[in-house]
Every structure is written in structure tokens, then in C-alpha cells.
Amino acid sequence: MRAAGQGTGGAAGDADGPGGPGVPGGPGEAGAAGDGGPQGAGAARASGPGGGAPRVPRGSAASAQNGSCQCGARGAERRLVQLYLTMPFSSPMEAELVRRVLSPDATPLPRPGAVLKDFTVSGNLLFIRLTAADHRQLQLSISSCLQQLSLLMWIVQCFLPVFLALLHSGQRR
Amino acid sequence: MPAVLGFEGSANKIGVGVVRDGKVLANPRRTYVTPPGTGFLPGDTARHHRAVILDLLQEALTESGLTSQDIDCIAYTKGPGMGAPLVSVAVVARTVAQLWNKPLVGVNHCIGHIEMGRLITGATSPTVLYVSGGNTQVIAYSEHRYRIFGETIDIAVGNCLDRFARVLKISNDPSPGYNIEQMAKRGKKLVELPYTVKGMDVSFSGILSFIEDVAHRMLATGECTPEDLCFSLQETVFAMLVEITERAMAHCGSQEALIVGGVGCNVRLQEMMATMCQERGARLFATDERFCIDNGAMIAQAGWEMFQAGHRTPLSDSGVTQRYRTDEVEVTWRD
Numbered sequence: 001m002r003a004a005g006q007g008t009g010g011a012a013g014d015a016d017g018p019g020g021p022g023v024p025g026g027p028g029e030a031g032a033a034g035d036g037g038p039q040g041a042g043a044a045r046a047s048g049p050g051g052g053a054p055r056v057p058r059g060s061a062a063s064a065q066n067g068s069c070q071c072g073a074r075g076a077e078r079r080l081v082q083l084y085l086t087m088p089f090s091s092p093m094e095a096e097l098v099r100r101v102l103s104p105d106a107t108p109l110p111r112p113g114a115v116l117k118d119f120t121v122s123g124n125l126l127f128i129r130l131t132a133a134d135h136r137q138l139q140l141s142i143s144s145c146l147q148q149l150s151l152l153m154w155i156v157q158c159f160l161p162v163f164l165a166l167l168h169s170g171q172r173r
Numbered sequence: 174m175p176a177v178l179g180f181e182g183s184a185n186k187i188g189v190g191v192v193r194d195g196k197v198l199a200n201p202r203r204t205y206v207t208p209p210g211t212g213f214l215p216g217d218t219a220r221h222h223r224a225v226i227l228d229l230l231q232e233a234l235t236e237s238g239l240t241s242q243d244i245d246c247i248a249y250t251k252g253p254g255m256g257a258p259l260v261s262v263a264v265v266a267r268t269v270a271q272l273w274n275k276p277l278v279g280v281n282h283c284i285g286h287i288e289m290g291r292l293i294t295g296a297t298s299p300t301v302l303y304v305s306g307g308n309t310q311v312i313a314y315s316e317h318r319y320r321i322f323g324e325t326i327d328i329a330v331g332n333c334l335d336r337f338a339r340v341l342k343i344s345n346d347p348s349p350g351y352n353i354e355q356m357a358k359r360g361k362k363l364v365e366l367p368y369t370v371k372g373m374d375v376s377f378s379g380i381l382s383f384i385e386d387v388a389h390r391m392l393a394t395g396e397c398t399p400e401d402l403c404f405s406l407q408e409t410v411f412a413m414l415v416e417i418t419e420r421a422m423a424h425c426g427s428q429e430a431l432i433v434g435g436v437g438c439n440v441r442l443q444e445m446m447a448t449m450c451q452e453r454g455a456r457l458f459a460t461d462e463r464f465c466i467d468n469g470a471m472i473a474q475a476g477w478e479m480f481q482a483g484h485r486t487p488l489s490d491s492g493v494t495q496r497y498r499t500d501e502v503e504v505t506w507r508d
Contacts, residue, residue, distance in 0.1 A: 097268070097271050097272075100267070100271065100488050101264055101267045101268050101271065101488075102264070103488075103489075104263075104267070104488060104489060104490070104491045104492040105260050105263070105264075105492050105493065144216075144219075144257065147219075147220070147223060148260070148261070148264055150223075151223045151226075151261065151264060151265065152264060152268055154227060155227060155265060155268045155269065155272075156268065156272070158227060159241070159268075159269065159272045159273070160272065162241060162272075163272045163273070166242075166274075
């Protein structure tokens with residue numbers, strides 16, 4: 001999903017993250033699929049049965065900022081599927097607030113196949129990356145994540161005006 | 174006079190409550206009810222909670238007559254419970270805490286029940302029978318912990334009742350347990366069922382398997398009615414609960430018993446517990462359906478105690494826990 005105003009292109013489900021794969025030749029392209037570097041592998045693209053996420057090379061780590069991934073390659077080659085999502089907010093403060101709300105539940109359970117979630121902020125943009133071992137898990141995680149975001153935005157819309165009013169009047173501690 | 178806003182949504186009930194200095198100022202709640210013969214699934218339950226929680230929040234503020242600035246602390250159910258519903262409610266609590274710039278307190282759901290039971294009934298140091306669709310524990314307080322003296326080794330008693338209700342296609346509105354209770358009042362025949370008390374613990378999964386099997390056979394042959402089966406199941410499982418509660422009371426030398434949790438609304442269970450307490454010269458305490466059944470005010474009350482005792486939950490630690498034992502919490506607000 002691309003943020004409005006960030007240009008077109010890219011398959012559904014793609015979004016440029018900071019240094020993410022993005023559209024070939026587009027901004028933020030860093031690390032070809034399969035190179036095992038951070039944010040480099042397994043970008044989910046709309047593809048047919050013959051395509052799919054690039055394979056992670058044997059023995060290489062994938063996706064996490066420290067180069068390791070709990071659902072990465074174990075023994076035989078494994079496919080990882082990922083979703084990158086960029087969501088714009090009206091201010092960096094809002095983006096950071098949403099990141100702080102969603103991050104506590106991002107820690108994956110210590111079991112095989114748990115979905116990895118990464119939330120980062122740059123300016124007024126929230127970048128979300130979901131990494132899963134199979135498409136079904138990723139689909140479930142995407143659905144859940146979008147529903148959480150929807151609820152969050154609803155709450156923020158309800159209460160942000162009061163929050164900003166208090167902020168400007170200097171009443172927030 | 175701190176006022177605490179509490180969010181509860183660990184199962185199919187979602188509630189938002191406001192408590193200030195021992196007074197419940199608001200306690201609206203909604204229940205996710207599924208068709209007869211079915212139970213509630215995590216994803217659908219979370220979807221229900223997300224759809225109604227903001228309305229509940231507004232309702233709670235209106236009913237209490239408070240604004241966001243009057244609230245001193247946001248409490249929420251950290252666990253135990255179903256993952257997706259817990260997360261949905263925690264997300265709202267975190268957001269509200271940040272927007273209103275209020276401290277956050279994660280509450281153990283079981284302790285919420287206990288603290289609300291103590292507040293409403295005035296029981297000082299009871300042996301607690303906590304019985305619901307998700308939990309069955311006998312608990313007593315000792316040295317800053319709510320200690321678990323006995324519990325189910327498999328499914329909760331409420332889960333046993335709810336799943337039996339599905340077999341008979343009993344309505345889930347307002348709750349399957351309530352409808353079983355009403356049917357049981359019309360039962361006349363006691364069907365012998367397995368009685369599975371194991372020391373201080375109980376087991377219900379075998380009873381459920383057994384009654385699911387005999388139900389089809391006996392109802393088909395007309396040996397008994399659905400009302401007889403409801404009656405028999407209640408009498409059996411409630412007798413087991415009374416036994417392990419009495420055993421804990423004898424061990425602790427306790428003269429008070431408190432029933433909390435949704436199954437605690439059952440009048441027959443209260444009668445049986447009252448008989449046992451009377452025979453021991455003890456007092457029985459129980460609350461009504463407003464506070465027995467999962468609600469936001471119980472989380473607010475436990476949160477109030479924790480807030481006053483200095484507990485705070487940093488955002489980084491505010492994740493939910495599906496398995497959160499009652500005795501994991503250090504109860505610093507009691508001597």
C-alpha cells in the first residue's frame with residue numbers, strides 16, 4: 001500500500017520503507033532480494049503461483065535490523081513473505097504515537113512461524129514491516145494490523161483535538 | 174481522590190468502568206453473543222470489541238460525569254485471556270493513556286475479580302472461589318500474593334457448561350450458563366456423572382466428554398430430558414467446587430468464602446456454597462451479575478489499588494499475556 005502522494009507503481013501490498021526494496025528503480029531500494037542484508041530479502045509482491053517471494057539464500061539471515069530473523073532459514077531454504085506498509089500522518093508526533101501503541105505487541109511468541117512485526121518512524125511516516133513464514137499467516141497478520149490501525153485512527157480523531165488544545169495551552173505535564 | 178478508568182475485554186464481554194475511592198461511577202458493558210451451538214472465536218470477538226469500545230468509553234465518561242482531565246490513571250486487562258481481544262483493548266488503553274498523558278497500569282484479570290469482590294462485599298480475607306468460562310481457581314491471600322490452592326487441571330467449569338450448552342443447542346443469550354441454570358431448575362432426575370476431584374484440584378474435560386456422549390443416547394431413548402442433564406451437570410460440578418473450596422478453607426482456617434467470576438452468578442452454586450459455609454460456621458460472600466461477570470469497573474478497581482501502591486506499566490512493558498497466573502502479581506497494596 002502506498003501513501004497518497006508518494007507516486008504510483010508497485011504491486012498491491014508494497015510500500016517503500018526506509019531502505020526497503022520498493023519498486024525496482026524507485027527510491028529506497030537497498031539490497032536486492034536474496035542478498036540476506038537488512039530489509040533486503042523476501043519483499044512481498046503481487047505475483048502468481050510461479051513467482052512469489054525471492055528465496056533467502058541458504059544460511060543467510062534476513063530482514064531484521066540486526067541481520068537475524070527468528071523465522072529465517074533453518075537448514076533447508078525457506079521462503080519468507082513480507083509486507084511493507086507506509087502510512088502518512090499529519091505530524092511526526094502522531095506517527096510516533098501510533099508506533100508506540102503498536103510496538104508492545106510486536107514481540108513475536110517464541111514459536112516457529114510467529115510473524116515478525118517492525119514499526120519505525122521517519123518524519124510523519126510510519127513504516128510497518130510484517131514478515132512471515134507463509135502466506136496465510138501473513139494474510140492474517142495484515143488483516144489484524146490494518147484493523148488495529150483503523151481503530152487507532154478512530155481514537156486519535158476523537159481525542160486529538162482535546163490533546164492538542166491542552167498541549168497548546170501548556171496544560172500537559 | 175484518584176479516579177481510574179478501566180478497560181476489560183479478555184473474552185466475549187467488553188466493558189469500560191470508572192472507579193474513584195471505592196465508588197463505581199460507571200460500568201457499561203457489551204457482550205458478544207454467538208448463535209446457538211457455536212462458541213466465540215478470537216478474531217470475531219476482537220472485531221466486536223473494536224466496533225463498540227469507543228462508544229463504551231464515551232458512555233463511561235458521560236455516566237461518571239468526568240472528563241479526560243479528571244481521570245488519573247488508565248487500567249487495562251493485561252491478561253490472562255484470548256489474544257486478539259486482549260490486544261484490541263490494550264491498543265485503546267495505550268492510545269488513550271498517551272493522548273490524555275495519564276499513567277498506564279496493566280491488571281491481572283483474576284485479581285480484578287478478587288478486588289471487586291472484596292470492595293463490593295466487604296470481605297476481609299476470604300478464601301476465594303474464582304469460577305468463570307476461562308478460569309477455575311481456589312485462591313487465598315498470603316504474604317503479598319494471591320496463592321492458588323486448587324484449580325482445574327484442564328478446562329474451566331464455565332467452559333464445561335458452555336460447551337455442553339452447544340451440544341443441546343441452548344441459546345447463548347444472555348449467556349449459556351444462565352440458560353443452563355434456568356433449565357436445571359426444571360430438572361427432576363439426577364443422572365450419575367463422573368466426579369473428578371483430584372486432591373486440591375478438579376478436572377472437567379472427562380465429565381464433558383461423558384455427558385456429551387450420554388446426552389445423545391439418553392435423549393434419543395427418552396431416559397431423561399435436557400433439563401435433567403443440566404441439573405445433573407450442575408449438581409456434579411458444583412459439588413466438586415464446594416469440596417475443594419472447603420478443603421482450602423480448612424487448610425487456611427478461613428471463616429470467609431467469596432465467589433467471583435461469571436459462574437459465581439449461579440444461584441444454585443451460591444446455595445451449595447452457603448450450605449457448606451453454614452456447616453463450618455463461616456460466612457459466604459457473593460456479588461450480583463454487574464460485578465460477577467467480566468466488567469470494566471473491576472479492572473478499574475484493581476488498577477486503583479495498584480496505582481495507589483505505586484504500580485505503573487511502562488509502554489514498553491504493556492504487551493498482553495494470554496497466560497498470566499494469579500500468583501505472578503506482587504500484591505503490594507495489602508498487608
